[in-house]
Amino acid sequence: MEIYLVGGAVRDKHLGLPVSERDWVVVGSTPEEMRQLGYRPVGRDFPVFLHPETQEEYALARTERKTGHGYTGFETCATADITLEQDLLRRDLTINAMAETADGELIDPCNGAADLNDGVLRHVSPAFAEDPVRILRIARFAARFAHQGFKVAHGTNILMRHMVQDGEVDHLVPERVCAELVKALGEKTPSRFFSVLQGCSALARLFPEVEPLYVAESGSTHGQASPLLTLDTVVPDSQDPAARFAGLVCDIDRLEQDAFNRDSLNTLCDRVRLPNPYRELGQLILAHRRQLLAADRLEPESVMGLLENTDALRRPERFARLLQVCAGDARVHNEDFNREYLVQALATVQAVDSGALQQQGISGKALGEALRTARITAISGL
Numbered sequence: 001m002e003i004y005l006v007g008g009a010v011r012d013k014h015l016g017l018p019v020s021e022r023d024w025v026v027v028g029s030t031p032e033e034m035r036q037l038g039y040r041p042v043g044r045d046f047p048v049f050l051h052p053e054t055q056e057e058y059a060l061a062r063t064e065r066k067t068g069h070g071y072t073g074f075e076t077c078a079t080a081d082i083t084l085e086q087d088l089l090r091r092d093l094t095i096n097a098m099a100e101t102a103d104g105e106l107i108d109p110c111n112g113a114a115d116l117n118d119g120v121l122r123h124v125s126p127a128f129a130e131d132p133v134r135i136l137r138i139a140r141f142a143a144r145f146a147h148q149g150f151k152v153a154h155g156t157n158i159l160m161r162h163m164v165q166d167g168e169v170d171h172l173v174p175e176r177v178c179a180e181l182v183k184a185l186g187e188k189t190p191s192r193f194f195s196v197l198q199g200c201s202a203l204a205r206l207f208p209e210v211e212p213l214y215v216a217e218s219g220s221t222h223g224q225a226s227p228l229l230t231l232d233t234v235v236p237d238s239q240d241p242a243a244r245f246a247g248l249v250c251d252i253d254r255l256e257q258d259a260f261n262r263d264s265l266n267t268l269c270d271r272v273r274l275p276n277p278y279r280e281l282g283q284l285i286l287a288h289r290r291q292l293l294a295a296d297r298l299e300p301e302s303v304m305g306l307l308e309n310t311d312a313l314r315r316p317e318r319f320a321r322l323l324q325v326c327a328g329d330a331r332v333h334n335e336d337f338n339r340e341y342l343v344q345a346l347a348t349v350q351a352v353d354s355g356a357l358q359q360q361g362i363s364g365k366a367l368g369e370a371l372r373t374a375r376i377t378a379i380s381g382l
Contacts, residue, residue, distance in 0.1 A: 025087055194210055231248045284322055
């Protein structure tokens with residue numbers, strides 16, 4: 001029985017990045033032996049176990065054989081005679097196909113270390129084409145490491161194109177597309193996720209709302225520049241993936257004003273099954289962005305209505321994210337945006353004391369009306 005550190009932990013260690021979680025491969029063992037040693041089984045499709053003390057994942061070395069379309073169409077084999085090299089050869093990218101012994105010795109049958117040094121995202125073998133999720137994963141890794149100059153290998157991009165042409169991406173289930181999208185939005189350069197998908201012709205299949213931006217920017221379907229200007233601008237200001245998605249919504253809306261509406265957004269969110277916070281922030285951006293940008297030129301009653309319609313009093317943190325996105329969009333289009341005015345307006349409204357009105361004997365519906373009037377008066381004083 002031999003145990004090796006594998007995958008992302010080895011990759012990130014050699015990149016000088018913090019290692020947040022570690023995965024292990026066990027060679028020469030069986031499920032029965034693992035259970036006897038106190039490991040708890042958790043894998044449904046293949047033998048994965050949790051260490052009894054660290055709770056880290058230990059997977060038996062395995063091979064895979066394609067049996068159908070999509071990422072579920074595989075038959076796995078995890079017998080005790082499967083070698084570490086065989087396990088590494090089934091992985092997606094060379095930089096993820098490295099292992100280390102307990103003594104720190106690097107085992108690198110796919111030359112992943114060289115690709116790390118050269119900044120290349122390269123598939124391990126032609127078996128890459130058997131799993132369409134790998135298209136999304138390589139796009140996500142491109143988004144993660146773009147700032148370090150990583151590029152997709154030419155041969156890998158060709159293979160991805162063939163996968164799209166063969167219809168493999170059409171077998172991706174929404175949950176996997178959503179998971180990779182959300183992760184990509186949290187990376188350092190999320191727009192790179194979409195440009196890689198565009199480069200292999202997968203963008204039109206997976207995110208048809210985004211693909212026209214690339215065509216409009218380049219005049220062809222092969223442009224390299226990122227047209228996702230608001231998304232790129234929001235990234236330094238917000239780590240929140242939902243706010244970054246709202247920036248993407250601004251980009252789509254820029255190209256298709258009025259054509260990309262609430263129904264269009266719902267279609268996108270339903271197809272990918274995005275969580276509600278993404279949908280809600282996107283809807284607020286579509287409905288109120290122009291009013292928010294002009295808020296300091298509106299009448300106080302209209303400003304109060306804007307705060308009410310964006311639910312700013314009950315959800316001030318979401319309102320703050322909304323303003324972040326508006327600020328980014330305004331910078332892209334060189335528009336004036338008095339963000340501080342809206343911050344002050346909300347603080348002023350929050351400071352209005354309903355207790356003082358109640359002490360005057362006002363209650364019920366009249367209290368609500370009086371409170372709103374007092375808030376509008378407070379906004380007038382800004």
